Amino acid sequence: xxxxAAAFCRFPLxxxxxxxxxxxxFQRAARAADxxxxxxxxARLKAGNQKFIxxxxxxxxxxxxxxxxxxxxxxxxxxILTCADSRVAPELLFGGVGLGELFVARNAxxxxxxATMGTIEYGAEHLHSPLVVVLGHQNCGAVQAAxxxxxxxxxxPGSIGPMVAAIVPAAKAVKGKPGDYVDNAVRENAKRTxxxxxxxxxxxxxxxxxxxxxxxxxxxxxxxxxxxxxS
Ligand SMILES: [Zn+2]
Numbered sequence: 001x002x003x004x005a006a007a008f009c010r011f012p013l014x015x016x017x018x019x020x021x022x023x024x025x026f027q028r029a030a031r032a033a034d035x036x037x038x039x040x041x042x043a044r045l046k047a048g049n050q051k052f053i054x055x056x057x058x059x060x061x062x063x064x065x066x067x068x069x070x071x072x073x074x075x076x077x078x079x080i081l082t083c084a085d086s087r088v089a090p091e092l093l094f095g096g097v098g099l100g101e102l103f104v105a106r107n108a109x110x111x112x113x114x115a116t117m118g119t120i121e122y123g124a125e126h127l128h129s130p131l132v133v134v135l136g137h138q139n140c141g142a143v144q145a146a147x148x149x150x151x152x153x154x155x156x157p158g159s160i161g162p163m164v165a166a167i168v169p170a171a172k173a174v175k176g177k178p179g180d181y182v183d184n185a186v187r188e189n190a191k192r193t194x195x196x197x198x199x200x201x202x203x204x205x206x207x208x209x210x211x212x213x214x215x216x217x218x219x220x221x222x223x224x225x226x227x228x229x230x231s
Contacts, residue, residue, distance in 0.1 A: 038214035041078045041131035042229070048095025049227045056225075063099065070100030079103040079123040081193065082135035083110045083142065088220055090135065093227065103129050109142030109167045110134055112193050112200075121203040124213050132197060132204070132213065135227065136190035137220040143185045146171040151181075183219075187230060190217040194231065 036044070051058060080090040084106045091097045091104070103123035105116045112120070112134075123129040136143070146167035148154040156164055170189035177184055194217040198205055207213035218229045 036077045036130060038130040038212075041129075042214065042216065045078055045094050045131070045133065045227070046229065048097060049093060049225070051095035052093050053225045058096070066098040066100065074100045074103075074127060076101055076103035076123065076127055076129045078131040078133060079105070079120055079129045080133050080135055081105045081110050081112065081116060081120065081197075082133075082220075083137055083140055084108045085137060085140065087222055088135070088137045093220060093225060103127060108163060109140060109146070110136055110190065110193060111163070111166050112196050113166070117197065117201055120197060121201055124207050125203050128212075130213055132194075132215040133229075134190045134194040134197070134215070134217040135220055136186040136217070138183065138186065138222045140182070140186050140189075143167055143171070143189055144182050146189075147175075147182050147185050150175055187217075187219055190219065191230065193217065 078101075080094075080102055082088050082090055082104070085108075090102055094102070103119075105119040107113070107116060120132055124132065142164060145154070145156060145160070145164045149156070149164060150168050150171040155161065167185070167189050170192050171181075171185045174184040174188045175181065194215050198208065198215050204213060204215065208215065216229055216231045218227050218231075220227050
């Protein structure tokens, strides 16, 4: 494919409010996001998570001020793909990160389906977000369901079955291994999702090749609040 930046130049996209970016707005956003490297973004997430664990009372933010600051454009410095689980809110667990800072995709089991892949590519190429984190979590219901399917052939209703089916290979891969079955599957699933993003997205792999983007995976502990980066 041609250069990712050149692709943007040819096909400027509307943002998701339907408004087409003006060039100055996009350039401002791109400069802000480019100011931080993938490793700096990772360090910022780790520091934020420590703040969340050690001093959660410091994580409150001035929403009105933030809202005004980002209304005209966004320059998120990290992309988080995580579970829809109500206990795993990225903006909170990374230290009270404010509006306009994280580009977030969520679905049960943090899977990379077509919509999610497109979301991640949009964040990486068009918003210049330098880091993608696939964040699984302790006691994930979707992963637990996949383990039951792998173990007992459990049938799941509606669209839940096909959704969970995508997680089953990760569950099968760790079945019988030492440690907690579901927790092993959570880690394996996050690892596989991160690998899938790198392997199947030409846009992301090209940005990785140029040192513009990193893709990592991690596990969130519901009890301690700690995010354990595994790659
Ligand atoms: Zn979950």
